Amino acid sequence: MNKKVSLFSLLLVAAVVLAACGGGAGRSDFLACQVTDTGGIDDASFNQTAWAGVERAVAELGIEGSFVESNEQADYEPNINAMIEQGCDLIITVGFLMGDATAAAAAANPDQAFGIIDVDYLDFPNLTGHAFATDQAAFLAGYHAAATTQTGVVGTFGGINIPPVTVFMDGFWYGVQYYNQQNGTNVQVLGWDPAAQDGLFTGNFDSLDDGRAFAESLMDEGADIIMPVAGPVGLGSAAAIQERGNAWLIGVDSDWTKTAPEYAGIILNSVLKNMDATVFEQIEAALAGNTGGGLVVGTLENGGVGVATTFSEAQALADGIIAGNIQTAP
Numbered sequence: 001m002n003k004k005v006s007l008f009s010l011l012l013v014a015a016v017v018l019a020a021c022g023g024g025a026g027r028s029d030f031l032a033c034q035v036t037d038t039g040g041i042d043d044a045s046f047n048q049t050a051w052a053g054v055e056r057a058v059a060e061l062g063i064e065g066s067f068v069e070s071n072e073q074a075d076y077e078p079n080i081n082a083m084i085e086q087g088c089d090l091i092i093t094v095g096f097l098m099g100d101a102t103a104a105a106a107a108a109n110p111d112q113a114f115g116i117i118d119v120d121y122l123d124f125p126n127l128t129g130h131a132f133a134t135d136q137a138a139f140l141a142g143y144h145a146a147a148t149t150q151t152g153v154v155g156t157f158g159g160i161n162i163p164p165v166t167v168f169m170d171g172f173w174y175g176v177q178y179y180n181q182q183n184g185t186n187v188q189v190l191g192w193d194p195a196a197q198d199g200l201f202t203g204n205f206d207s208l209d210d211g212r213a214f215a216e217s218l219m220d221e222g223a224d225i226i227m228p229v230a231g232p233v234g235l236g237s238a239a240a241i242q243e244r245g246n247a248w249l250i251g252v253d254s255d256w257t258k259t260a261p262e263y264a265g266i267i268l269n270s271v272l273k274n275m276d277a278t279v280f281e282q283i284e285a286a287l288a289g290n291t292g293g294g295l296v297v298g299t300l301e302n303g304g305v306g307v308a309t310t311f312s313e314a315q316a317l318a319d320g321i322i323a324g325n326i327q328t329a330p
Helices: 009-020 046-061 073-086 096-108 134-148 163-183 208-220 233-244 261-266 275-287 314-322
Strands: 031-035 064-068 090-094 113-117 127-132 153-158 188-190 225-229 248-253 267-273 295-298 305-307
Touching: 031 046, 031 073, 046 064, 046 090, 046 275, 064 073, 073 090, 073 096, 090 096, 090 275, 096 113, 096 127, 113 275, 127 275, 134 153, 134 163, 134 225, 134 248, 134 267, 134 305, 134 314, 153 163, 153 208, 163 188, 163 225, 208 225, 208 233, 225 233, 233 248, 233 261, 248 261, 261 267, 275 295
Parallel strands: 031 064, 031 090, 090 113, 113 127, 127 295, 153 188, 153 225, 225 248, 248 267
Antiparallel strands: 267 305
16 A cells, blocks of 8 residues: 655655764765656656756755656666666656556566656555646646636647546646636637546657647637647647747646747746656655655645646635645546
């Protein structure tokens, strides 16, 4: 059974132990490694955000960092094994699709510390899951979209129909509906049906052409705000929106005004999944001797998720979500 811990518990434990050992001196002998999903290390999404946590640890803790990129799913197992052979003290794998390969590696290498982003169902004493209540933050983005749209139509699409993708789409849909309830409006959401748990999906996380085509189709149907939940696929959507000049994009995972600044002018908001914080904290805990296990959950309450741009009702909505008074998912 997974042991749930708060987002900052690992940091607290690490800080106490490091203090007892005489402080957090640099550890150039500690190697933190990341195995990316197929989006690559600079995907302006979850791979890049997770890597930012390793980079922060390199800068602040004096460790070494390394990564390997997966070009296809068949690369997961050999890439993880390559990191083991490289002598990594901690290996972070990124993405739900890497669950099977990471579980196999954790089982076969009980003395190797692992972490995995977007997986909360694996239970190994040497593996820490990083999960995020992104429906909470996406709800805020959906509300913001509904309050901003000029056409009364907004849209979303995903890369692959898996929980770490659809949780964004759930929250977005519920945010729009809540705005409608509170304001007597009828803003429509294209691309997602939370009851059926089905909608628009490109089937991949890497085709910018698909991102462009899906955004163009949604705009043709009247959507003037689009949230792609598909990693770098969304960059194709951003290009299409920028060219038309009459719509907005909502980024996911990171603040797209920073990770994709060339599109800053058409970014309405971004749904933040602060994987860099949880990765940094697991590295700090590993330095203190905690080799993994359990689950780290990022929420609005502990700052693990959020939105890049606030708006007038945002704090009141967040308070209602944290209190359990506002529904953000089925």
